[in-house]
Amino acid sequence: MRALLISLIFVLFGLASAYAQKQIKGNVKDTKGAPVVSANVNLKDKDGNILSFTRTDDKGNFTLSFNEETKDLSIEATTIGYEKKILAVTDLAKVYDVVMKDSEINLKTVVVKNRPALSLNGDTLNYKTSDFADKQDRSIGDVLKKMPGIEVSEDGKVSYNGKGISALYIDGDNVLDDKYSIGTKSIPQGAVDKVQVIEKDQPVKMLRKNNMSEDVALNLVMKEEAKLKVMGDIRAGLGTPDRFDGNANAMLFKKKTKFINNIKGNNVGIDPGIDLTAFNPFNSGNDKPSGFLSAGAAGVPTLPQKRTLFNKAGLANLNNLYKFSDELQVKANIAYLYDQRNQQYSKFSETYLSGQTITYNELQENAINPQKFQAKLNVLDNADDHYFSNNLVTNYSLNNTASNVITNGIGANQALNQKNFEISNELSYRKKLKSENTFNFFSFVSRTSQPEVLNINPGLNEAILNNNQPFAGLNQYVKLPTWYTNNYTAFAFVNNKFTQTYRVGFNLQHQELGSELYRIQNNGNTELVSSQMTNNLAWLKSKIYTDATYEYNSGNFKASLGLPVSYNHISYEDETKSLDKNLHRVFVNPSLSLKYQTGIENYVTANYSYNNNLGGIDDVYRGTILKNYRSLFANDAPITESKSQSVGAGFNFRKAMQMFFLNLSANYTSSTVNTISSYNLSNNIQQRVVIALPNDMKSLGFSANASKYLFNLRSTVNVGASFNQSTFEQLQ
Known part of the structure; x- marks a missing residue:
């Protein structure tokens, strides 16, 4: 219930x-x-x-x-x-x-401030261009200067954490070789998606599997829209009095076709020839003198160039690459520079000797007209199992200088004409054999001529050059045709972490130095000043060499030991000077480099090298050459021989995510040379004679550089310090 x-x-x-x-x-x-x-x-x-x-x-x-x-x-x-x-x-x-009913939603504007970041993928560090670019940045070079760890010098050289880059790639293609400053100045920053720093860069595909390279390169990854059509711009500026500055660019960055073509000209103190600077010039071993004659003692001022350069210059710089496939390509780099410069130079110097003071009070006005033509044609076949590269290079430079000089109250006019023509061919072939072993053949051949003429009027230093009699002028002629070749074959054997490379080759250099100094009397007669002021020197330098290189790479630790051995023979003769000399030397020039990875991003390096070197033809000519209006040069010594030892160490520190970079380095070099320059000075002329006298030189250097991106200020701070000390002996 x-x-x-x-x-x-x-x-x-x-x-x-x-x-x-x-x-x-x-x-x-x-x-x-x-x-x-x-x-x-x-x-x-x-x-x-x-x-x-x-x-x-x-x-x-x-x-x-x-x-x-x-x-x-x-x-x-x-x-x-x-x-x-x-x-x-x-x-x-x-x-x-x-x-x-449907309705639109109007959201308030929200500003998202992205924090710039770097991404790391293996040996490649990626910078997003938009993270560092501002509206006022025109070229990619402007943005590179803001990226932490990357430095751009005044001449356009790019370095990463203290080390100069080996190449500037554009979507993986090396369009500009080592004259890449035109690229950093011309490529719009808005066309570049990201900048990649490639450590351990190895351009030869067949060597990438067992890569021992320590080179650093930059790769510009272009935006897709930048690859669709030709880009370019034209800039022109006019000013007073009669000032102009113009620049025109045309660029294309398609997969098969790439080019950067530039024409520029100005008369506002900008040197367009800087764009032709080679930051990693090929060392062929052809150590010929660049020139014997000059217009005088005027040097390059230490002030900014825009304040001291008075010029009218133009440059055409054409760089074109076409790819037939991923392996085969052809490239042409052609440039022509025309320049006119005006200089005014004054110098006062006193040299104090025992019981005598030598005084030079000099005024000089120069009208300089340098011209350069450079052409390079490259054919490249770069595959996984073979590599072929051939460079045909032509360089021609013409330099005309007209000068008015006054030295200690004595005036004269100078006219200097210098021509330098060189044609060369460089061939390199590599083939991958069984078990990753490789074969390499290399050949380089060049022909050079460099005639020089110096005219001075009226004649100077009659006490030395014309028996104390006034005369109308002087004509100095110099010519130095040169043949050079360097050839070798090499085999590399790869065994896991070890690589052994054995190379054998030879090089030859043949030169003929001819020079005469003529005087022009007041009656118009031209005669040789003296038989002691002529040269007819034949020079032959040959080297047979072999070297063994042993490399070890365990990932964290790398070591490389080089043991080159060479037999060197030099013969030179000048019948007019009763000169007939021969030299035979066997050299061993060992080198050792070590690298240890102390962390994922940090490493230390150490290196040591011992070198023996021989001088060139400019060390042994006996006949006097009138270098300029007040300098006579000659030699009374054997071939210069030098021995040097160098040791260095470095530390590279990087925190990519915090955008902090630091590098430290120290180097010490000690060398001994068997000759020294002796100078005989008077108030009107300087005479230099190289004599046999052993002397020592030592140098010590330290450097430290740091780069940090400040996120709050959205800017990069670079700090650097260096110390260098050199000691050498000087003949009094």
Whole structure:
């Protein structure tokens, strides 16, 4: 009976509750009749109080339950992307259809400040160009200067953490070789997606598997839209008095065709010839003198060039690459420079000797007209199992200088003409053999001529050059044709972490130095000043060499030991000077380099080398050459022989994510040379004679450089310090 009573109470309570609770049903759709899912639906009274709320289901249906007996109810539907909809409740039994209209959402502007970041992928460090670029940055070179760890010098040389780059690639292609400054100046920064720093860069594909390279290169990854068509710009500026500065670029960066062609000219103190600077010039071993004659003692001022250069110059610089396939390509780099310069130079110097003071008070005005033509044609076949490269290079330079000089009150006019023509061919072939072993053949051949003529009027230093008699002028002639070749074959044997390379080769250098100094008498007669002021020197320098290189690479530790051995023979003769000499030397020039990776991003290096070197033809000619209006040069010594030892160490530290870079280095070099220059000075002329006298030279250097990106200031700070000390002996 008790259980029946309790059950009856619960039933009556449930019926009472069911009777008190009310429901409103409906459906929410958009203007096209599609259900609006998950819309918020509220039931409100006349004061706006929410009595019930729910969400629509996947068909847009909703049910609102409530208990209060209230009049003036309303249904409110809201959701993102639709206007709010309100309907009045008129009948609780009615099913309400709510139609919502689409609406646009205007969000407040939000400025997102991205924190620049570097990404590291193996040996490649990636800089996002947009993270470092500003609106005022025109070229990629402007942005490179802001990237931590990267430095750009005044002449355009690019370095990474203290080390100069070996190449500047554009989407993996080396369009510009080592004259890459035109690329950093011309390529718009907006066309570059990212800059990649490639450590351990190895351009030869077949050597990448067992890579021992320590070179660093930069690769510019172009944006897709920058590859679609020719880009370029034209800039021109005019000023007073009669000033101009113009520049025109045309660039294309397609997969098969790439070019950077530039024409520029100005007379506002900018040297366009800087674009022809080779930052990693090929060392052929052809150590010939660059020139014997000069216009005088005027040097390069230490002030900024724009303040001291008065010029009118133009440069055409054409660089074009075409790829037949991923392996085969042809490239042409052609440039022509025309320049006119005006210089005014004054110098006062005193040299104090025992019981005598030598004074030079010099004024000089120069009109200089240098011209350069450079052409290089390269054919490259770079595959996984072979490598072929052939460079045909032509260089021609013409330099004309007209000078007015006054030395200690004595005036004269000078005219200097120098021509230098060189044509060369460099061939390199590599073939991969079995077991990753490789064969290499290399050949380099060049022909050079460099005639020079110096005219001076009226004649100077008659006490030395014309028996104390006044005369009309002097003509100095010098010519030095040169043949040179260097050839070798090499085999490399790879065994896991070890690589052994054995090379054998030879080089030959043949030169003929001819010079004469003529004087012109006041009656117009031309005669040889003296037989002692002529040269007819034949020079032959040959070397047979072999070297063994042993390399070890365990990942964290690298070591390289070089053991080159060479037999050197030099013969030179000048019958007019009763000169006939021969020299035979065997040299061993060992070298050792070590590298240890102290962390993922940090490493230390150490190196040692011992070198023997022999001088060139400019060390042994006996006949006097009039170098300029007040300098006579000659030699009275054997071939210069030098021995040097060098030791160095370095530490490279990097925290890429924090954008902090640090490098430290120290170097010490000690050398001994068997000859020294002796000078005989008077108030009108300087005579230099090289004599046999052993002497020592020592140099010590330290450097430290750091680069840090300041995120709050969005700028890079570079700090560097260096110390150098040299000691040498000088003949008094």
